[in-house]
Amino acid sequence: MHDSNGAILDVGRTQRLFTFAQRKILVARDMGCVFPDCMAPPQWTQAHHIIPWQDGGPTSIDNGVLCCSLHHHYLHDRGWTVRLDGGTAWFTPPWSEDMTRRERRNTYHHDRGRH
Numbered sequence: 001m002h003d004s005n006g007a008i009l010d011v012g013r014t015q016r017l018f019t020f021a022q023r024k025i026l027v028a029r030d031m032g033c034v035f036p037d038c039m040a041p042p043q044w045t046q047a048h049h050i051i052p053w054q055d056g057g058p059t060s061i062d063n064g065v066l067c068c069s070l071h072h073h074y075l076h077d078r079g080w081t082v083r084l085d086g087g088t089a090w091f092t093p094p095w096s097e098d099m100t101r102r103e104r105r106n107t108y109h110h111d112r113g114r115h
Contacts, residue, residue, distance in 0.1 A: 010060035018047040018059055026066050031109035034082075034089035035071035039108050044068050048075060050082055065089045 011019060018026070026047055033040035045066035051057030065082060067075065074080045079094030088110075090103045 010058060010062075012058045012060070013056070015059055016053045018064055022059070022061060022064065023047055025061050026064055029061075029087055030066040030089070032066065033068040033071055034065045034106045034109070035067055035074065036091055036104040036106050037108065038068060038071055038106060040068035042066060046072050048072055048082070050084060
């Protein structure tokens with residue numbers, strides 16, 4: 001899949017790392033780390049595969065979110081999960097951190113100035 005300028009948006013399974021063009025789109029959409037309450041700017045983030053690469057997840061905009069290093073580890077090592085809904089990343093904590101497992105999202109990057 002390509003954007004209107006010919007940049008590749010979905011490289012599928014041909015490569016694990018997100019392309020520069022994909023990262024630019026993730027930055028425009030996510031505006032920084034998408035983990036709840038995190039204020040890390042885009043330059044402090046890494047692209048995370050929602051469906052992990054090792055589990056067959058594609059390297060695509062629809063399967064990627066930006067996370068700072070700390071919160072990237074929450075997803076890989078602490079049992080947090082993330083899903084996209086209309087471009088918004090929703091996180092579910094593990095039972096050990098929230099017995100209700102209530103979904104939450106980052107309100108810093110997208111809700112600033114909307115009071």
